[in-house]
Amino acid sequence: MAKKKTLKNNDIDEKKRLELYNSQYLIRVAEQRAYDLFLENLVKGTSHLSLGQEAIAAGFATAMQENDKSFCTYRGHAHTLARGASVVGVLGELMQRDCGLMRGKGGSMHLTDTSKGVMGSYAIIGAHLPMAVGSAWRAQYMGHDDVATVFFGDGTTNIGAFHEALNYAVVYKLPVIFVCENNNYMEYTPIESITAVKNPAADRASAYGLDSIIIDGNDADEVYRTAQVAYSKARSGDGPSLIECKTYRQSGHSRADPGAYRPDGELDHWKKNNDPITRYRSRLIEFGVKQKTIDGIEASVKKLVDEATEEAKNSPVPPEEILTTNVYANGGWAWRN
Amino acid sequence: MAKKKTLKNNDIDEKKRLELYNSQYLIRVAEQRAYDLFLENLVKGTSHLSLGQEAIAAGFATAMQENDKSFCTYRGHAHTLARGASVVGVLGELMQRDCGLMRGKGGSMHLTDTSKGVMGSYAIIGAHLPMAVGSAWRAQYMGHDDVATVFFGDGTTNIGAFHEALNYAVVYKLPVIFVCENNNYMEYTPIESITAVKNPAADRASAYGLDSIIIDGNDADEVYRTAQVAYSKARSGDGPSLIECKTYRQSGHSRADPGAYRPDGELDHWKKNNDPITRYRSRLIEFGVKQKTIDGIEASVKKLVDEATEEAKNSPVPPEEILTTNVYANGGWAWRN
């Protein structure tokens, strides 16, 4: 059994594995921290955590090139961190401090770090799918080799923009990867109760002439491998992919959600038996990674997040002068002369 | 050969056949009249004809119950006439006269006759699909036995509202029939050049858990038969159908379109070899209908349209007082007191 797994997984080397673990673990700790800060009333507004869904962000980001572009939702902390954005910048933005990625002007739902290829997080369901298509059009048009990846939830497959984006991307064979994180719920409503097909993304792939791809979204290796195939397809000019990742959201939908809609035991089941971090930690050990190495990663991630938390806490709130900056390209907001 | 056809078609009796022919012929003559009136500068604004597509409107309307509801596009003269709306009302509306179905306030693109179940024609692509879904929801909710039918083109399958409507209808198993008239073109652009799949509606049926249905839209019998199956399915509570009818638009997209985008010979080919009226006339004769009977139908249709034309021509333009009526339910337009 162990043997078989070794064989099955020997395409990924230890260095990559540790990278994948580091990325997942960083997301886990940072998201938990965000939750704690919310309880301390230091995170204002809303926030949507990816606890339990870390493997998807980590797997894709690890397979990306530096010049690749990510488009995220309001549930985008994970994807932003996975591309290497500063933890201070992310936590600072959640705390709406001057050190935040957007100096508090965007907030938790709109994390953006273009220096890392994170082309924004969008809070209106579906809108960022066509934008990712546009980035892919630019890559094709200008002869660039980057690929656009757009992350979205199961619930998003029922909105019009999903359909338009998929068709458009296929018609022009654009280098864009559509990643559906199926965590079983839209906000509080089970996805199967409001969707015509069982697999909301994969069962619609054929409507765009695409392959139906369903993967275990809680297995970072499987995600990484699938991502690699999709990126190489896109970079070879063979067009888009639509990938449905099965996963589960361990946190509430947003900050104040008690999760009353979950059937008894469901959350526990996923936490105990299908947590991506726990699973990956076991796999590392199975593959001979030393406990010390793992401990080292975990310690350094914790330190990073602790230090970032302190730095963000000490950052001032944004100065009032920036209220009216960057509305227009000239830096200001004047709509009249 | 004739024998075989007889067998294949003996489910439809002569009375129905003549009804189907009458309906198609009426549409043909009225649409040609609309075109002539346009050349005389008596049809103002735009108008979108269904020449060549008559069998679809006729086949569905003939299979409908009186209380069924139709939702049409700007290309809706055919569907409105097929439900029995007055020819004077239709031509009068195209000529923007007081005798028009909506007294000139809607125009060619918005034909409505609720007394015949024609719940409006809509000119923004896709919008009427969700409306038809809503009508079907009301039927299910109130326990009515009517079914909603929504007609739209191939190009419409690429807009978001199509996707939302289909999913919604299936989730709640609503009695609505989605009829895609695939006439090969959106306005001037060939549908296959901007669509990810070959059959824009049928190849997407599975994305909503529906059967893929493609029929010859220029064969009124096949349309009628398919419609009957769909209505009885809907009335039995078994939910929506999506039907793709292959056809061809013999006229321009709208009034002034010279059709330069058509490959040489294409239009001629369809007119000569696959015109629904010519085909149906031959079939009637094949099935033993007397030429005299056919001539009688044609003569009475022509008379009807001639008389309607005269009546519409003699109708005054709408009085200025109605400019501000029926904006709100109180009959007026006052937005203030």
Place this chain on the structure above:
Amino acid sequence: MAQLTYREAVAAGIAQEMERDETVAFIGEDVARAGGVFKATVGLFDKFGPKRVIDTPISEQAILGAAMGAAMTGMRPIAEIMFSDFLAVCWDFVANEMSKSRYMSDGQLKCPLVVRTGNGGGSRFGAQHSQSIENWAMAIPGIKVVAPSTPADVKGLLAASVRDEDPVIFFEHKSLYAIKGEVPEGEHVDTLGTAKVVRPGKDATIVALALMVPRAVQAADKLMTDHGIDVEVVDIRTLVPLDMKTISNSVIKTGRLFTVEENPRLCGWGAEIVSIVVDELFWDLDGPAVRITTPHIPLPAADNLEDITIPSVDRIYSKILEVLR
């Protein structure tokens, strides 16, 4: 009289109408089993069941289209669009369909439906979940536009909206959901198109809406206390139909007009009211009519920034003082 919160008044208003009229049903995202993301529809699902209180997919166009098709054919649906910002994804149904079908059909089609939506800022949600877009709706002929400021008005105007034969966009203010107020016991139905003088005064008129109403009243009280300036506050309550009589009477009396708008400056409803007053009551004005608005910028997320964006009691107070002095 019962003490209800603004959010409880929403549920109470819907329940009252659903009990009265079988053709009223309610659809929206997460509105049924979960009682809505703002908990404004808690209890309705238990009371009326899955046939009448329905969780939908994330398909705003289908939601409004379904409501429209049902309304055309005999129902009186209430549809929720969770945040008013999301009306942008189904704007066609508001701007081109429900608003125009009666006119285009010369009265054959009707659309008695209500679109409820959470509007306004103050929750630190950022630019895509905080907007006040009542001016977008006011700009569309053929619909009615309501935005209550108290629990009683929520219930009474919601009932009136459900009973109205025209499509109504009903803006609930997110930052008011928690406020409490007296609501009449038993059936309560108000009248669309009626503004209210909520604070009488003689020196100037403030016209305000929704969250801006309590702020305007506070500012007016402070102007009285500090400077003896006696400001009348009019709560518009419904933008369409617009109760110009009440507004005009107030302006004729006071000679000065201020509007307090949460929507961003350009083409806000305050501009409309000012332009009517300047046309019709120019000679009654004793000085400039002045608009106090959210500046013409997207909304920032940070609390300190959001607080200086939306008109505050202080800003209203200072601006009026500056102008009247």
Place this chain on the structure above:
Amino acid sequence: MAQLTYREAVAAGIAQEMERDETVAFIGEDVARAGGVFKATVGLFDKFGPKRVIDTPISEQAILGAAMGAAMTGMRPIAEIMFSDFLAVCWDFVANEMSKSRYMSDGQLKCPLVVRTGNGGGSRFGAQHSQSIENWAMAIPGIKVVAPSTPADVKGLLAASVRDEDPVIFFEHKSLYAIKGEVPEGEHVDTLGTAKVVRPGKDATIVALALMVPRAVQAADKLMTDHGIDVEVVDIRTLVPLDMKTISNSVIKTGRLFTVEENPRLCGWGAEIVSIVVDELFWDLDGPAVRITTPHIPLPAADNLEDITIPSVDRIYSKILEVLR
């Protein structure tokens, strides 16, 4: 100087910019091989080929989203939305996305793109294909809004829009496509945010836009001829940025303000301008500021009805006469 039609000026403007800048590309429905339903983009496909001039599916959200994603990452796309009424189906991209991404990202994201669209009435197309919705766009912070009235302005302002670093909504008036006018030879680039006094006068100011400009000028000429009333006409040209200097200078000079709007009355751009003038120049006004607008109704299809709906030369003339007498 060359004589071009308004529609030829569109193609000329696009061609000029595509020749200059490789990153400019053009997408829309039926715009390439067929040259657009208004024939405003004829010749571009032949000149620049299928890579740069692209026929799209009927997917307005994808069109604007694609333009946005490309603009964010280095292109300067031009997207056509065939009729401005259809902006309602992709309004989210205008109102919530392209307009806010720069602000939400505190300047990290940019959206240098142009959305061209056929706006306005007069074609007997009915309520869903005839609207003037420049006021919808003006109400959204973060975008620029342009609406030219002459072929020269079409070319010059379109070029300026393409070169602008912000998203621009460019309203072409359908009833002006056929008019002819002088357009400067060679490269022609105008400046956004500059209004023009197109007819000097001293007795009153008319502020007008697009199709309303030639009508206002005709009305002014007739007022002069018939009654010796000398009216100044200002063509706003761009609603955002708004050239208030030119408008204010005119009002200070004449003491009277009229706005002539094709958008329906409520929350139109005229209201905004009136409200600014009344706030800032109240004491310069010699009488009421008056708006002449399309009434607040959906547009009828019939020609005789449409003609009495949209402000005509006669209506402008009579209203001004009535007010000034």
